[in-house]
Every structure is written in structure tokens, then in C-alpha cells.
Amino acid sequence: MGSIAVIGAGNVGQAVAGHMTLRGHDVRLYSPWPSEFEPIDARGGIELTGDAEGTALPALLTTELDKAVDSVDVIVVAAPAFAHRTLARELAEVVEAEQLVLYQPSALGSGLELARSFAQMNRTPCLIAETATSLYTCRLQGPAQVFLGRIKPSVRFASTPYGAVNDVQQRLSRYFDDRFIPDADALTVGLSRIGAVYHVPPALFNLKSVEDGARLPHNTLATPRISELIDALDQERVNLASRLGVAAITFEEFMTRSYGVTEGTLPERIQKSYGPLNFPEPDSVKHRYFTEDIPFSMVVWSSLAKQIGLPMPLTDSVIKISSVLCGQDWYANARTVEELGLVGANAEEIKSAFLTGRRS
Structure with missing residues (x-):
């Protein structure tokens, strides 16, 4: 024991x-x-x-x-x-x-x-x-x-x-x-934490049902067009990983590893992976899909990207739009390079800090 x-x-x-x-x-x-x-x-x-x-x-x-x-x-x-x-x-x-x-x-x-x-x-x-x-x-x-x-x-x-x-x-x-x-x-x-990629776009761009408290299954909100947005955001995240010298898994790879789904379009894979779970969409803009995934995933990506000179225009746009719609300044209490002691670090130094737990 x-x-x-x-x-x-x-x-x-x-x-x-x-x-x-x-x-x-x-x-x-x-x-x-x-x-x-x-x-x-x-x-x-x-x-x-x-x-x-x-x-x-x-x-x-x-x-x-x-x-x-x-x-x-x-x-x-x-x-x-x-x-x-x-x-x-x-x-x-x-x-x-x-x-x-x-x-x-x-x-x-x-x-x-x-x-x-x-x-x-x-x-x-x-x-x-x-x-x-x-x-x-x-x-x-x-x-x-x-x-x-x-x-x-x-x-x-x-x-x-x-x-x-x-x-x-x-x-x-x-x-x-x-x-x-x-x-x-x-x-x-x-x-490789992909929660924000899947959680934020469907909730943000179906905000009426969130505000109405409809509690629809979250996976049903990933329409073909919103899935295009999910995929584009995912690509920015994967590109950031590549620039930092690591290989993050894609959202599709995550669904294969976690739920065994290997075939279909992105919307189809989402339904196969998450449909059986039937978890509902957020019930307000104070749900963790907003209050956790944006400041502690998306803002961190954006902060690291700016540090190494990598544009992430779509990620930055989603952060700004969601700030207005949710009435929150996500940057105010987010995790950033400043919080992590990585100001001025280049890509190699950032990777080294994560490997060792300290900045060299």
C-alpha cells in the first residue's frame, strides 16, 4: 500500500x-x-x-x-x-x-x-x-x-x-x-496540452447558448467551420513548439492516443472522441474553459512566441476577442515569461529551463 x-x-x-x-x-x-x-x-x-x-x-x-x-x-x-x-x-x-x-x-x-x-x-x-x-x-x-x-x-x-x-x-x-x-x-x-484548442473556439463562437444556459453537449458545437478554426489554432501551437525545439502532438494525435480515434474529418473525430462522454458546454463565461484555458494556455503560448519573435496572429485574436466578450483582461493575472523568469531568454535557454527547472 x-x-x-x-x-x-x-x-x-x-x-x-x-x-x-x-x-x-x-x-x-x-x-x-x-x-x-x-x-x-x-x-x-x-x-x-x-x-x-x-x-x-x-x-x-x-x-x-x-x-x-x-x-x-x-x-x-x-x-x-x-x-x-x-x-x-x-x-x-x-x-x-x-x-x-x-x-x-x-x-x-x-x-x-x-x-x-x-x-x-x-x-x-x-x-x-x-x-x-x-x-x-x-x-x-x-x-x-x-x-x-x-x-x-x-x-x-x-x-x-x-x-x-x-x-x-x-x-x-x-x-x-x-x-x-x-x-x-x-x-x-x-x-502538448490541447484543452484550449478544443474548449475555447466552440464555446466562444457559440456564446449565445452559453449565456442562455443551454448546456448543449460541447462536442456538438464543433461545426465544420469552427473545426477549421480549431485546426488553425492547433497549427500555431505546434509551430511554436517546433521553434522552441520540441515536437508537440497535434489535436488529432491526442484524440488517437486518448480515445483510439484514427479516421474521419476533424469534426467526425471530435464526435467519435467526445460524443460518448456527453459533457456539456460551459454554463457561463466564468467557466474554466475561459478562466483557465485562455490565461494559462493561450496567453502563455503568446508570451513565449513574442519572446522568440514568432507571430501567432490567430491565437492573439482569440485572446483579445474573448477578453471583450468575457469582460476580462486575460493578460492581467496570466502566466507569462515574466512570471516564469524567462525574460530575455532565447529558444535554447527556454528549453533548458524546462529541462532542468532553472534558468542557466
């Missing part, structure tokens, strides 16, 4: 905590809000349906981060990307060098941000692992009720430092079998 702390009690956090408890591990679930534990206590655990089924009560539900992570083997960060900056500082204060922090999923630069926080506190950094997508495709369907639409057969991860990848994989296999597959490095993984 292993010991694991799960940071965040949303969709993924409850999925991980419930599944790991069902598998017999000592699980501690952390949230800063005690109200998130009330339905778990009332139900007697987290009820899972779908790819794994059962009701499981983690060994500890706590609002104290130090108690959650004390002496555990693996710490899974299942909080939204906008919480990663604060969590990086808090984790760097209490996590020890021999522990492993797994971002599930990460956002481009989350691991680098954590490594920088350790350095700023003059502490030896822990091992860090990042994925571009969650192992669990899931949704909360009610209080303490999680539907696991799919536990993906495999998910690529990167370690920081990159030389620790074998150690990290061995640790993760203790909990997740052999589902975590090593990728090249944290920059490759970060730029």
Missing part, C-alpha cells in the same frame, strides 16, 4: 482520491474549503461510476496542507491552473526533496514555477512530474458523485529534472500501473 496526497477536491481530485482509495492506498484529500468535504462525509465517501465503480472514503479529509503532504510518497495536484502559482509557494514550504509532486494535469510552466519557488526559498526541490491531460476523463454529477467517462490507457509525462524520469515512472506505476509513459521533457508536455 502506498501513500498519496491529493490537492484539490474538484472533478479530478475526487476521481483520483476515490480511485486510489478503492485500490487500497492511504489517501489524504486536501481542500482549503471545508464545505467541499461535507457531501463526502454525508455520503460516506466518494461514489464512482463508469470506468471504476464503488464508494470510497479517503483516510483523511483536511484543510491543512502540511498535514496532507506529511511523509506521503506522491502528491497529486488536481487543482485548476489558476491555483498553481499560490500552490507552488505553499508546497515549496512543506514538501521534502524525496517526495514526488505530480500535476494532474499541468499547465505549461507549472513545474518550472514550482521549481523556482523551491529555489527562491533556498530549499532542495522535490521531484516533479507533469502531464498535459488528466488520466481521468471525469465530471462531478452530483455531491460526491464522480462519473469516470474514461480512465485513459496511457498518458505522457515529463519529469523535472528530466534525468529523473525512470525513478518517477517507477513510483507512478505503484499507483497507476503502467499508464504513465515518459515523454521527452516538460516543455514538450506543456505545449
Whole structure:
């Protein structure tokens, strides 16, 4: 039996905590809000349906981060990307060098941000692992009720430092079998996070149904023309990766890896991949498809691109249009080269920082 702390009690956090408890591990679930534990206590655990089924009560539900992570083997960060900056500082204060922090999923630069926080506190950094997508495709369907639409057969991860990848994989296999597959490095993984490509265009350009609260299946909003926009945005992201010296997967490759879809036009592949899950579109402009995917994916791409002189006109346009429609300045609290300590870095120096967790 292993010991694991799960940071965040949303969709993924409850999925991980419930599944790991069902598998017999000592699980501690952390949230800063005690109200998130009330339905778990009332139900007697987290009820899972779908790819794994059962009701499981983690060994500890706590609002104290130090108690959650004390002496555990693996710490899974299942909080939204906008919480990663604060969590990086808090984790760097209490996590020890021999522990492993797994971002599930990460956002481009989350691991680098954590490594920088350790350095700023003059502490030896822990091992860090990042994925571009969650192992669990899931949704909360009610209080303490999680539907696991799919536990993906495999998910690529990167370690920081990159030389620790074998150690990290061995640790993760203790909990997740052999589902975590090593990728090249944290920059490759970060730029392979495709959520914004699929989430933002259908929601943004079907904003009436979002504002009306129609809750249509998100995959049905990816019309042929909107799919053209998805593909064009995806190409800008892949081009950025290439200029930075890494090979990010395309959206189509992601659907093949995650859902086994290999044929059809892009709209057809989207329907085959996401249709069976039937997840709804956002219910407001405060949904994470806007508040997370734009400032912590698209703005990061744009910031890195500007740093190396690469135009990303379509990405920049979507950021600006969505800022107006959502009434938000996405640049105000986004992750940028300034936040990551990469101002003035060239492409080679950016890649090196992601490999090592520090700027050379």
C-alpha cells in the first residue's frame, strides 16, 4: 500500500482520491474549503461510476496542507491552473526533496514555477512530474458523485529534472500501473496540452447558448467551420513548439492516443472522441474553459512566441476577442515569461529551463 496526497477536491481530485482509495492506498484529500468535504462525509465517501465503480472514503479529509503532504510518497495536484502559482509557494514550504509532486494535469510552466519557488526559498526541490491531460476523463454529477467517462490507457509525462524520469515512472506505476509513459521533457508536455484548442473556439463562437444556459453537449458545437478554426489554432501551437525545439502532438494525435480515434474529418473525430462522454458546454463565461484555458494556455503560448519573435496572429485574436466578450483582461493575472523568469531568454535557454527547472 502506498501513500498519496491529493490537492484539490474538484472533478479530478475526487476521481483520483476515490480511485486510489478503492485500490487500497492511504489517501489524504486536501481542500482549503471545508464545505467541499461535507457531501463526502454525508455520503460516506466518494461514489464512482463508469470506468471504476464503488464508494470510497479517503483516510483523511483536511484543510491543512502540511498535514496532507506529511511523509506521503506522491502528491497529486488536481487543482485548476489558476491555483498553481499560490500552490507552488505553499508546497515549496512543506514538501521534502524525496517526495514526488505530480500535476494532474499541468499547465505549461507549472513545474518550472514550482521549481523556482523551491529555489527562491533556498530549499532542495522535490521531484516533479507533469502531464498535459488528466488520466481521468471525469465530471462531478452530483455531491460526491464522480462519473469516470474514461480512465485513459496511457498518458505522457515529463519529469523535472528530466534525468529523473525512470525513478518517477517507477513510483507512478505503484499507483497507476503502467499508464504513465515518459515523454521527452516538460516543455514538450506543456505545449502538448490541447484543452484550449478544443474548449475555447466552440464555446466562444457559440456564446449565445452559453449565456442562455443551454448546456448543449460541447462536442456538438464543433461545426465544420469552427473545426477549421480549431485546426488553425492547433497549427500555431505546434509551430511554436517546433521553434522552441520540441515536437508537440497535434489535436488529432491526442484524440488517437486518448480515445483510439484514427479516421474521419476533424469534426467526425471530435464526435467519435467526445460524443460518448456527453459533457456539456460551459454554463457561463466564468467557466474554466475561459478562466483557465485562455490565461494559462493561450496567453502563455503568446508570451513565449513574442519572446522568440514568432507571430501567432490567430491565437492573439482569440485572446483579445474573448477578453471583450468575457469582460476580462486575460493578460492581467496570466502566466507569462515574466512570471516564469524567462525574460530575455532565447529558444535554447527556454528549453533548458524546462529541462532542468532553472534558468542557466
